[in-house]
Amino acid sequence: MTVLDSIIEGVREDLAKRRKSLNQIHEEMTQAAPVRDAHLALTGDEMKVIAEVKRSSPSKGALSAIADPAALAERYQSAGASVISVLTEERRFKGSLADLDAVRARVDIPVLRKDFMVDEYQFFEARAHGADLVLLIVAALSKSQLKDFFDIATELQMASLIEVHTADELERALEISPRIVGVNSRNLKTLEVDPTAFSDLIPRIPAELIRVAESGISTRSDVEFAQNSGAQAILVGEALVTSGDPDLAMRTLLGRG
Template identity: 55%
Template sequence: MANVLDEIIEGVREDLESRRAALPAGRLEADLASIAPALDPLPAFRAAPGVAVISEVKRRSPSKGHLAEIPEPAALAAAYEAGGASAVSVLTERRRFAGSLADLDAVRQAVRIPVLRKDFIVDPYQVTEARAHGADLVLLIVAGLDDLLLRDLHAQALELGMTPLVEVHAPDELDRAMDLDPVLVGVNARNLKTLEVDARTVHEMLPRIPADVVAVAESGVTGPDDVAAYVRSGARAVLVGEALVTGGRPTEAIRELIAAGTTARPEQE
């Protein structure tokens, strides 16, 4: 069976080499001096009364194909912020998601809340690149990295002032993630190797994440009921893309997701 994650990463590496040739690492690192310090998303994530929403700028997906045009990612991000989103996630992978670093730049300039570069990070160059384009968070997918590279990329992100969102899908991946002493762990309902979605994965794994780590539920959100269920299982934040870009009312939709999380949050917390 084809491994979709491996296929995506192969394309990511090819595109990365083109960018590296155009802008060598030394020049990219020099650009960091002109970038404002990264924003810390954790206070807002932890203080959210019900759930923090990480809203996503997402045009396509390998499983669903075209989702939305999004001619002005900055305007969409501003609508997310107006609805109460705690952060904005920006897809920058080109081949399967129709994203770009230009989208990241536009969103960073449009909002005051933290911005996540969501991509398939497999090289230190991409972490530096994320910070150079103003990202405050960077996604690290455990399934796509060996232990040494995962640890190095995690440490690099921290050194640059960013917050790594360490994404897992299976118990063994969570064990590997916890070896990093992470502050932010996402459980993805989507198996990136097959693209199948099963929300039970999130519900089963969230309780295993220590209370001092902010737990993020990813994928499988079609509306407020899904968010409420994730919150009851232990999610402090949810990452939502498809439901927001296809619904036509991003600001109102985020408010509804937050309200659902607030209702679902156990009183003792």
């Protein structure tokens, strides 16, 4: 069993415990805040940042306690983040849907529900909790699941960040005509990081799509490498939550002081 397989197994177990009836979750969706435009937020000439509320990770363990995720998200927004990513996976990342609720209520920019989306129910759940954007990890999904889940998210007016790590995954991703594609430099099956994934895969993503570099970004030179590879946005969590000063850390990554 790979690390990814193990995480998904836990996600399914936790989902089974909290699953509500479809009638109930659909009722909650009708009360959710309107969707914010993540595509617009990630479009423009300047490098965009998807700043992550991240307490822990399978590769590094505990990163930051983050007692007030909404306050952290507000600091990210003030420092120039375009989107806030909120981990909602419980076991390995110590996140929760309560974190998503708190962040969505505090910030004015789009919010990404960062989780391992492996069940149709999770998309209704994401929208009910105010998500504007969801993550679809190609390595975790079959070809039919990827297309079906992308369609569900689109029907719910949420944007989808389609995450790839290999050329084969990128090929599968492009088949569904996505608008946002992220290249993760971390292999989720082994947790190894290979920054050359950026220079190898990002140039293969059509220029009209929003291209995101994910993982392994902690210095200004990392950002420049991703940008030179063609990335228009970066997804950063660990470097911000462990910095002690997320405002300064973000400005430094963006070359603003």
